[in-house]
Amino acid sequence: MIHVNEGQCGLCAHYGEHHSDDMLVQIRIDGTAPEGYINECGHPAVEGLHLRTPANxxxxxxxxA
Ligand code: SF4
Structure with missing residues (x-):
């Protein structure tokens, strides 16, 4: 598991903005994410690029968020 701290994707409102899943909800509750978990950044500045990042x-x- 990796620790997700304030300022990192897993706790950002743009993370999984259009692709939320149960794991993302759990990451925000626990502050940890499984190794290899990625989701898409929904920040308008990268819209259309489908930027995918790890939770940290x-x-x-x-x-x-
Ligand atoms: S890459 Fe996207 S999800 Fe990650 S901190 Fe920046 S805006 Fe938030």
Whole structure:
């Protein structure tokens, strides 16, 4: 498992914005994610690029979920 901290994708409102799943809900509750979990970033700046990141990725577009 990997730890997901404030400022990282797993706790960002844009993470899985259009592709939420049960695991993402669990990541936000537990603050941990399975190794290899990825989801799509829904930030408008990368719309159309289908950027997929691990739960412990990060960028300056973070917005708390
Ligand atoms: S890449 Fe940035 S905007 Fe997208 S989910 Fe991660 S922290 Fe949020």
């Amino acid at each position: 990725g990060a960028c300056d577009g973070f917005k708390a």
